[in-house]
Structure formats: structure tokens, C-alpha cells
Amino acid sequence: MIVERRESWEATRAAFRWRLPARYNIAEHVCERHVASRRPALICPGEAGGNPREWSFRALSRLSNRLANALAANGVGRGDRVAVMAGQSVETGLAHLAIYKLGAIALPLFALFGAEAIEHRLRDSGAKALIANAEGRAKTAGLELPQLSLTVAENFWDFLKRGGDRFEIADTGPDDPALLMYTSGTTGPPKGALHGHRVLPGHLPGVALPHEFFPQKGDLFWTPADWAWAGGLLDVLLPSWAAGVPVLASPAGKFDPEEAFAMLARHGVRNAFLPPTALKLMRQAPQAARRQPGIAMRSIGSGGESLGGELIDWGREAFGLTINEFYGQTECNLVLGNCAALEPVRPGWLGRAIPGHEVAVLDAGGREMPPGETGEIAIRRPDPVMFLGYWRNEEATAAKFRGDWLLTGDLGVCDEDGRFRFVGREDDVISSSGYRIGPGEIEQCLGGHEAVAMAAAVGVPDSLRGEIVKAFVVLRPGEPATPALEAALRAHVRERLSAHEYPRAVEFVAKLPMTATGKIRRGDLRLRERGKG
Numbered sequence: 001m002i003v004e005r006r007e008s009w010e011a012t013r014a015a016f017r018w019r020l021p022a023r024y025n026i027a028e029h030v031c032e033r034h035v036a037s038r039r040p041a042l043i044c045p046g047e048a049g050g051n052p053r054e055w056s057f058r059a060l061s062r063l064s065n066r067l068a069n070a071l072a073a074n075g076v077g078r079g080d081r082v083a084v085m086a087g088q089s090v091e092t093g094l095a096h097l098a099i100y101k102l103g104a105i106a107l108p109l110f111a112l113f114g115a116e117a118i119e120h121r122l123r124d125s126g127a128k129a130l131i132a133n134a135e136g137r138a139k140t141a142g143l144e145l146p147q148l149s150l151t152v153a154e155n156f157w158d159f160l161k162r163g164g165d166r167f168e169i170a171d172t173g174p175d176d177p178a179l180l181m182y183t184s185g186t187t188g189p190p191k192g193a194l195h196g197h198r199v200l201p202g203h204l205p206g207v208a209l210p211h212e213f214f215p216q217k218g219d220l221f222w223t224p225a226d227w228a229w230a231g232g233l234l235d236v237l238l239p240s241w242a243a244g245v246p247v248l249a250s251p252a253g254k255f256d257p258e259e260a261f262a263m264l265a266r267h268g269v270r271n272a273f274l275p276p277t278a279l280k281l282m283r284q285a286p287q288a289a290r291r292q293p294g295i296a297m298r299s300i301g302s303g304g305e306s307l308g309g310e311l312i313d314w315g316r317e318a319f320g321l322t323i324n325e326f327y328g329q330t331e332c333n334l335v336l337g338n339c340a341a342l343e344p345v346r347p348g349w350l351g352r353a354i355p356g357h358e359v360a361v362l363d364a365g366g367r368e369m370p371p372g373e374t375g376e377i378a379i380r381r382p383d384p385v386m387f388l389g390y391w392r393n394e395e396a397t398a399a400k401f402r403g404d405w406l407l408t409g410d411l412g413v414c415d416e417d418g419r420f421r422f423v424g425r426e427d428d429v430i431s432s433s434g435y436r437i438g439p440g441e442i443e444q445c446l447g448g449h450e451a452v453a454m455a456a457a458v459g460v461p462d463s464l465r466g467e468i469v470k471a472f473v474v475l476r477p478g479e480p481a482t483p484a485l486e487a488a489l490r491a492h493v494r495e496r497l498s499a500h501e502y503p504r505a506v507e508f509v510a511k512l513p514m515t516a517t518g519k520i521r522r523g524d525l526r527l528r529e530r531g532k533g
Contacts, residue, residue, distance in 0.1 A: 069163025202385030206334025
């Protein structure tokens with residue numbers, strides 16, 4: 001799906017049309033079309049500072065054919081769920097290609113999941129096979145999973161050799177199931193969002209604009225986000241390969257902001273998806289105060305939590321570009337975004353509806369809200385990026401929609417020009433003295449204070465006001481947690497936002513509860529406060 005650049009956002013959007021073929025397979029799009037390319041498909045950093053290894057599209061094609069044949073010989077076929085838990089690795093890339101070629105359904109699993117999270121997803125999906133690294137294999141060793149008949153881990157390369165290097169790709173259409181991604185479980189047990197092969201072309205406009213009309217000559221993409229999440233798989237790996245653009249894999253282990261800067265320079269990375277948490281950690285790195293030699297970024301996209309003006313300003317100083325925020329969720333991703341090449345980015349705003357998507361703010365009755373009023377962000381169906389439904393859960397699928405609108409559960413505002421601002425999860429909104437307060441703006445404001453590394457804001461019960469705003473603050477290294485600083489932070493928000501929004505309570509903490517994708521778990525903080533009562 002090519003997005004042609006026009007003179008304005010409106011003109012660019014008006015010129016776009018979906019053109020989905022009647023028969024379509026993700027593996028054909030992202031690999032087979034590029035087997036003659038001279039550019040690498042995947043660059044894997046060497047261990048302990050060794051030379052990186054490059055994999056061509058041709059090599060990925062042949063190796064994934066072998067894997068598809070080997071899986072088929074072991075009874076894996078069309079519609080079967082195959083779990084993949086191998087981090088950012090060539091094994092993960094090959095697994096996805098082979099699964100799509102088979103017409104099976106890929107089930108990505110996060111490398112840092114614990115046994116309980118893994119068991120829920122494998123049981124609920126009825127996964128027939130698991131492709132994992134040694135660590136992932138160890139986590140499943142003691143689980144009772146009668147439907148799981150095949151595990152490929154330490155024997156991956158020997159297993160792959162059992163299959164021939166020619167394979168006829170399954171005849172699939174855009175709506176045939178391809179990918180089962182589980183929600184993060186912040187609002188209940190994780191549910192499996194089932195996507196068709198169309199999910200990839202559905203993502204492409206949402207990658208193109210926040211990455212300044214990606215792809216461009218010489219682009220090379222990287223993200224620290226695990227390829228088990230939409231941010232890593234559907235925002236980076238598969239769209240890059242669809243465009244014939246190389247992807248740099250991250251080394252295994254905890255995110256290291258200093259190494260992130262070094263990787264950007266060492267490999268000549270041009271494009272990156274950096275979640276807000278990663279950007280905040282990089283801003284705190286000792287060398288982050290000045291722009292690094294050798295770094296020549298062309299685009300950075302970010303999403304999941306709002307950045308705020310201070311982080312965007314830092315991005316301009318550190319990288320010489322404007323970080324473009326975007327918005328979506330597992331069920332319907334990359335539907336809003338910014339593109340600094342078309343218009344200035346407004347800090348705290350998610351941008352406009354990406355070409356091809358219709359987004360609105362609705363009231364409780366499903367009616368569109370007037371500009372400037374808060375309601376629930378919703379996306380109209382049909383839409384190629386939208387999920388097919390929750391896995392074997394028709395009731396939850398039906399509850400996700402009101403008429404033709406998919407309800408995100410996120411509150412937002414749309415202005416007269418069609419720009420959207422995120423207010424907060426519906427459950428996160430604070431009701432104080434009759435005011436409805438979104439935590440995001442407070443957190444951004446606190447994050448702009450020189451002493452603050454991260455902050456979260458929640459509502460806690462109050463006999464007079466119903467709720468008051470309480471802030472949980474992680475300080476930067478070396479900053480002392482004093483009553484004077486607490487008072488300064490309250491005044492900082494009161495002066496910059498409003499007297500009704502400032503945190504009447506501040507608690508300094510060593511860390512904040514986060515989801516696996518780097519979002520603040522405000523619900524955990526609220527439950528902790530209720531437990532004190």
C-alpha cells in the first residue's frame with residue numbers, strides 16, 4: 001500500500017485508496033518478492049562484540065521453505081497455531097515466514113513471559129507446535145499442555161535440515177487467519193486478537209507517514225521492542241521486509257541506553273521505533289546531552305504512552321529530527337499518527353487519522369462528539385488493519401463494537417482540524433470535585449521537571465472530593481526525595497496546568513509497575529492504594 005506524498009495531510013489522505021488483492025499471503029509479500037535483492041534482509045549483531053551476520057532474502061526464502069516442509073512432515077497444517085518464542089533472532093523471522101507459507105497461524109510469545117503467562121496463551125489458543133530458544137523451552141518444560149505435540153528449540157537447525165528448500169505457498173486470501181496476538185491483559189485476562197493476512201497491508205500507511213514516507217533509499221530499521229509485540233512485528237519487522245528494507249536485530253538482554261546509541265551509530269540505522277520508556281532511558285544516559293557523532297537518523301516513531309513536549313524537544317537535540325507519535329492497539333493498530341514532513345507536530349497530540357482509516361470520538365450512545373469534547377476513540381469497520389475477532393470469544397468480540405465502530409476503551413479529544421489527543425484509558429480517568437481528569441497530561445508535566453525520570457498519576461479516594469490526584473514519581477539518579485521537592489512538583493503542575501489537576505499527594509518510588517510493552521500499569525497503583533484503606 002503506497003502512500004503518495006501530496007502538498008498537505010488532507011491531500012495525501014484524499015489520494016489514498018486500499019488495493020487489496022483477492023489472493024494474498026504475508027510470506028509472499030515480505031520475502032519471495034525480494035529474493036533477487038542485493039540488500040540484506042536481516043542483520044544480527046555478533047556476540048561479545050563479534051562481527052554481525054547478514055541474512056539475504058534469498059536465504060530466508062530457502063530456509064523458511066525447509067522449515068515449512070519440516071513442520072508439515074510433523075503434522076502442522078493450515079489453521080494450526082504455532083507459537084514462536086525466540087526473541088529478535090533469525091529463528092523468529094524464519095518461523096513467521098514458514099507459518100504463513102503453511103497457512104497456519106503464528107502465535108508470538110514474549111521472551112520475558114513467565115510460565116503462567118505462557119501456559120495461558122498456549123492453552124487458550126490450543127497451540128500445536130512451539131518454536132523457541134533454549135530459555136523459552138525451559139519455561140514450558142513443566143507445563144501440562146496435551147495439545148502441544150511438537151517443540152522445536154535447541155534442535156532448530158537440525159530440524160530445519162529435514163525439509164527440502166522448495167515449498168508451494170498456501171493459497172490464502174486477505175481475510176484468512178495468519179496471526180494470533182494476545183492483549184497485554186491490563187483490563188482482564190489476556191484475549192487473543194486474531195488477524196488475517198490483510199493485517200500487514202493494513203499497517204503500511206501507518207508506518208509510512210510517521211516514518212516520513214517510508215521507505216526511502218538507504219533506509220535501515222531497528223527497534224528494541226520484542227518481535228512478539230505489535231510494535232516490533234507489525235510496526236517494524238514485517239513492514240520493513242515488505243518494502244525490501246533491512247532490519248537490525250537487537251541483542252538479547254535488558255535494554256541498555258548507552259548500547260542503543262552505539263548501535264544506531266555503528267550500523268547506520270536510519271529508522272527506529274522507540275517506545276517512550278526507551279526514549280526516557282536514553283535521555284538519562286550520560287552521553288544523551290549532546291548529539292552523537294555517526295548517528296544519522298531519518299525517522300523515529302513512538303507510541304504506547306504520550307511523549308510530551310520535553311521529550312520531543314530532546315529528540316530534536318539528540319537526533320536532529322522530530323519524533324512522530326502514533327496510536328493504535330493490538331486489535332486495530334496504527335490508525336492515528338503524526339508526520340512532521342507534512343505539518344508541525346503538536347506535543348501531546350496523536351496526530352490525524354492515517355489515510356485509509358476512519359477514526360472518531362464517540363459519546364456513550366455511539367454518537368460522534370463535537371470538536372474539543374472528550375469521548376471514546378473509535379475506528380469504523382471495515383478496515384484492513386482491524387482484527388477478525390477475539391479467539392473463540394464471540395461475546396467479547398461483540399462487546400468490542402458499537403454498530404460499525406470498534407471501541408478502543410481509550411478516551412480522547414478531536415479538534416476542529418481532525419487532530420486527536422489521548423486523555424487516558426476509560427478506567428484511568430480521575431473524577432475529582434466534579435472534574436474528569438486524564439492522567440497523561442499530568443504525567444507529561446511532571447516528566448518535564450529536571451528531577452523527574454518517570455511519573456504516573458492515579459485517582460485515590462477522598463471523602464471531600466471523591467478522588468484526588470496522586471503522583472508516583474521516579475527521580476533521576478542523584479536527586480534526593482525531600483519534602484521541598486514534593487512541594488516543588490505540586491507547584492510545577494499547578495502553575496503549568498490547572499489548580500484542579502495538580503497532585504495533592506506525591507510518593508517517591510524506585511520504579512513503576514509496567515506492562516511487558518512498557519506501559520504504566522496504573523491499575524496496579526490504584527489497587528495498592530485501595531489496599532491501604
